[in-house]
Amino acid sequence: MPTIHRSEMLEESRQITETIQTLQQRVLALGDQRRTLWADLSADGVTQPEIARVCGVALHTVYMQLRRARGVEQSEPTLQANFD
Numbered sequence: 549m550p551t552i553h554r555s556e557m558l559e560e561s562r563q564i565t566e567t568i569q570t571l572q573q574r575v576l577a578l579g580d581q582r583r584t585l586w587a588d589l590s591a592d593g594v595t596q597p598e599i600a601r602v603c604g605v606a607l608h609t610v611y612m613q614l615r616r617a618r619g620v621e622q623s624e625p626t627l628q629a630n631f632d
Contacts, residue, residue, distance in 0.1 A: 579613075586610060587617040 600607040
């Protein structure tokens with residue numbers, strides 16, 4: 549069995565770290581997309597319990613994500629007003 553050198557181990561570590569960072573960024577983007585979809589569904593009258601049931605998540609998760617989405621939406625006009 550060949551000996552793995554430090555430089556090879558460091559390179560493998562760098563590649564793994566890069567992959568983890570890429571996946572973390574993708575997960576964050578998917579979370580934003582899901583939050584937007586849930587907000588749209590809620591605005592269309594779909595209940596939070598139904599969203600939670602269909603998506604297989606806790607009701608509290610839906611509640612908190614919708615609250616977060618509304619918080620972002622409510623704060624955006626204020627931020628834009630400060631830049632005018």
